Amino acid sequence: MDIIVVRQGATDKEVRQVVKKLEGKGFKANISKGTERTVIGVIGDTSKITEEESNTFEALPGVEKVLRIIQPYKLASRSFKPENTLIKVGRHVIGGKKIQVIAGPCAVENMATLLKIAEEVKKAGAAFIRGGAFKPRTSPYSFQGLREEGLRYLAETRKKTGMPVVTEIMDPRDINAILEYTDIIQIGARNMQNFRLLQEVGSYDKPVLLKRGLSATIKELLMAAEYIMSEGNNKVILCERGIRTFETETRNTLDLSAVPVLKGLSHLPVIVDPSHGVGKRHLIPPMAKAAVAAGADGLIIEVHTHPENALSDGEQSLKPDKFRVLMNELRAVAKAVGREI
Ligand code: PEP
Numbered sequence: 001m002d003i004i005v006v007r008q009g010a011t012d013k014e015v016r017q018v019v020k021k022l023e024g025k026g027f028k029a030n031i032s033k034g035t036e037r038t039v040i041g042v043i044g045d046t047s048k049i050t051e052e053e054s055n056t057f058e059a060l061p062g063v064e065k066v067l068r069i070i071q072p073y074k075l076a077s078r079s080f081k082p083e084n085t086l087i088k089v090g091r092h093v094i095g096g097k098k099i100q101v102i103a104g105p106c107a108v109e110n111m112a113t114l115l116k117i118a119e120e121v122k123k124a125g126a127a128f129i130r131g132g133a134f135k136p137r138t139s140p141y142s143f144q145g146l147r148e149e150g151l152r153y154l155a156e157t158r159k160k161t162g163m164p165v166v167t168e169i170m171d172p173r174d175i176n177a178i179l180e181y182t183d184i185i186q187i188g189a190r191n192m193q194n195f196r197l198l199q200e201v202g203s204y205d206k207p208v209l210l211k212r213g214l215s216a217t218i219k220e221l222l223m224a225a226e227y228i229m230s231e232g233n234n235k236v237i238l239c240e241r242g243i244r245t246f247e248t249e250t251r252n253t254l255d256l257s258a259v260p261v262l263k264g265l266s267h268l269p270v271i272v273d274p275s276h277g278v279g280k281r282h283l284i285p286p287m288a289k290a291a292v293a294a295g296a297d298g299l300i301i302e303v304h305t306h307p308e309n310a311l312s313d314g315e316q317s318l319k320p321d322k323f324r325v326l327m328n329e330l331r332a333v334a335k336a337v338g339r340e341i
């Protein structure tokens, strides 16, 4: 027993009774009020619930039926919530008809460069500014990010441009600063299975952009989303950013089939990061267009005014003029698949 479907017209008192009974048995309840129906997700080890016990729930007033979910993820699954999840950030909606574009430098380097890049990508049609203040670098001797100073520059950029901010968290100890200065918390590929970090961001009402791990299966990505959602935060955006394969021509192998697969298995919005997916500037436009054609709800793209001087990922950063051309091309692709950008 994983899901309790509430009968149409059931009273709040009846729903509370179901929740109380669940809690009495040591489970937590996650209530999802959809347009069609309300369902209660049962959080905990549901394999221990016997058939008889499950029947006692079905007999409660206000309960239409009790369902079992075959997948190991529950709250993230489409069987739990058939309709697409829409995540509102300021005046923007992620997961709706409009494809949302997040753009900006890999890392926040200084105020002037960040602001200039933000103004450029905004003019081209991006809604969100990205930039890492805490950078997960392969070498401890590479630039690690400006930390809190970088977060302050992001907040200042938001104030000046009105663009909501996306930035990465690497350590639960930074959560308060991240919550204060940013709008969407990014969990990077290297931390996709940092379960303590997932639980931390799951306990706040702040959207989370969850990137697929370097060698993670789609199921593992959804289980990571489940970690966040089981703490109460349903605002998870899934991100395909390329996986490790035997191929060496590209930085990673961008698995675009993950987009329709994820959209089928889950109600969560799915976005694509072609920059880290391929790692080479000239390959980003074709893969961004392919991502939109494949049904992505958004894109996250690295842009830098002087990629040759960038402190990280310059080789995969688009210059603003190329980004503008890409945005125009994306409009036509979006239209062809019934979306807008
Ligand atoms: C990034 O977005 O700059 C980043 C480090 O991404 P990923 O975690 O996907 O490598």
Ligand code: MN
Pocket (backbone or CB within 6 Å): 106, 107, 276, 302, 312, 313
């Ligand atoms: Mn990067």
